[in-house]
Amino acid sequence: MFHISDLRQFLSCPRILWLNQSGDKQTFNPFIQMIHSMNQDLIIKTKAKDYFIGKQGMSMEDSLDALSKYEWCFNLRFEVHGLRIKVAGLHRVEDGFELYFNTMSVLSRVEDASYFSNHYWVLKQIRIPVVKIFSMYFNKEYVRHGELSVEDCYVLTSDFIKPSGHVQGDILSIVSKRSRDLEPNLTEMNRVSKLESYPITLEECPNPIKCEKFGICFKGLDLGENSIYHFSNPMKKEWLKQGITKIQDIPLDNLVLSKAQYAQIMASRMEGRFVDQRALSYWIDSVRQTIMSFIDFEWDTYGIPPFDQMRPFDVVPFQYSIHYIQDGLVHHKEFLGQGDCREEFIMSLLEHIPSEGPILAYNAFGAEAIRLKQLAFQFPQYEDDLLKLINRFVDLAQVFIDGLVYDERMKGAYSLKRIIEAIHPELSYENLAISHGMDAVYHYRNLVDDEEQDEVKAALLSYCRMDTLAMVKVFQWLESLI
Numbered sequence: 001m002f003h004i005s006d007l008r009q010f011l012s013c014p015r016i017l018w019l020n021q022s023g024d025k026q027t028f029n030p031f032i033q034m035i036h037s038m039n040q041d042l043i044i045k046t047k048a049k050d051y052f053i054g055k056q057g058m059s060m061e062d063s064l065d066a067l068s069k070y071e072w073c074f075n076l077r078f079e080v081h082g083l084r085i086k087v088a089g090l091h092r093v094e095d096g097f098e099l100y101f102n103t104m105s106v107l108s109r110v111e112d113a114s115y116f117s118n119h120y121w122v123l124k125q126i127r128i129p130v131v132k133i134f135s136m137y138f139n140k141e142y143v144r145h146g147e148l149s150v151e152d153c154y155v156l157t158s159d160f161i162k163p164s165g166h167v168q169g170d171i172l173s174i175v176s177k178r179s180r181d182l183e184p185n186l187t188e189m190n191r192v193s194k195l196e197s198y199p200i201t202l203e204e205c206p207n208p209i210k211c212e213k214f215g216i217c218f219k220g221l222d223l224g225e226n227s228i229y230h231f232s233n234p235m236k237k238e239w240l241k242q243g244i245t246k247i248q249d250i251p252l253d254n255l256v257l258s259k260a261q262y263a264q265i266m267a268s269r270m271e272g273r274f275v276d277q278r279a280l281s282y283w284i285d286s287v288r289q290t291i292m293s294f295i296d297f298e299w300d301t302y303g304i305p306p307f308d309q310m311r312p313f314d315v316v317p318f319q320y321s322i323h324y325i326q327d328g329l330v331h332h333k334e335f336l337g338q339g340d341c342r343e344e345f346i347m348s349l350l351e352h353i354p355s356e357g358p359i360l361a362y363n364a365f366g367a368e369a370i371r372l373k374q375l376a377f378q379f380p381q382y383e384d385d386l387l388k389l390i391n392r393f394v395d396l397a398q399v400f401i402d403g404l405v406y407d408e409r410m411k412g413a414y415s416l417k418r419i420i421e422a423i424h425p426e427l428s429y430e431n432l433a434i435s436h437g438m439d440a441v442y443h444y445r446n447l448v449d450d451e452e453q454d455e456v457k458a459a460l461l462s463y464c465r466m467d468t469l470a471m472v473k474v475f476q477w478l479e480s481l482i
């Protein structure tokens, strides 16, 4: 039996399906935290009366039976050619059924059409006539005050909407046009999942390096630091066909490059490192002051806002680390909270961050600055102080995005983790008990005020501390290059 997620994986690479079916399936930990299921809110939002709610493991016969007896049915399960689907809502109307989806987004997006069309195809196979499709998504303007208002928190629509707010088209019309016969795919999925082995070559891999299974599929493979596989470009397959395997051999004629890619090619043609001396010196001179702070936040993202003043998909920052350099000495401050610790977080941050000098963060304006703006909205009494911090922000990642520096040990990536592992391998995140941002989030979700969790708390603090220490080391490394 397959689920829609198996189909999606199979379409991206059949070997992912084979690996998952052969027992390598990883536990799924959702990125977005839900304080309760959207399914129960759909019942309230649709104002359904006389309804039936299906359960995990129920048979299709039971689902069809419920459908014949109730006007509204939620969470029914259907299966065709081994593909099992769960349907959020079905409403019997005069000429057929209205089909309801829950969408984890603040928009009814046309990108969901293929997901919807797979459900539509299954229902069509069992002759359930769908006459309208609705999507329930989050209202991004909703701000929670006290009890959650399901009516205001969601929007129900039968249209796909463009990001501009204009209607893209009727969901059913778009979905029915996109719907295609899934039987050949399901037959192939069945065949692949029964294979004893599934050998694959690098040339056949549709997503080399970036796929999370790369280390499993190509265990022990050393591509080297200068391999063309570390270079992102639509021409890559063509170059490989021409026998070009090293970045330094990429033909530059008519090639449009980002600044970072230019630096990558230059590094491959020099001695493994490119430094734009003038631009880097200028950048360091403009940033360097007697007091310099380096900060990093960890946060959890909530679909349904759990606390007052929060909107859908707002976050709760639960941890920060600050390293600051003052008079040549490095100091450290940190915070780790539990539950709704937003105000504690703000007060501690304002108390501990130096009152002057630049504040460096990695991807500062795509992460930490957004978090502070959200907090400033939620706690207007701290707005001025928080916005002043943003005015002092400097994005450390920009040095690499702008191609001021590239070292081939970075292997085509610009994440803080990749850079620190390239320049200070002894500081590897792999040595930490918590070594990934999402690991930190899952541990925070289960954190309670209990001495037994002291080890977890220590691991969380070490992880966040590592991020800001890494930033200090990266900055010092950049200084050493000029």
Ligand code: SF4
Residues within 6 Å of the ligand: 013, 014, 015, 016, 200, 204, 205, 206, 207, 208, 209, 211, 212, 213, 214, 215, 217
């Ligand atoms: S590494 Fe390549 S071949 Fe292996 S599962 Fe991922 S995409 Fe498929």
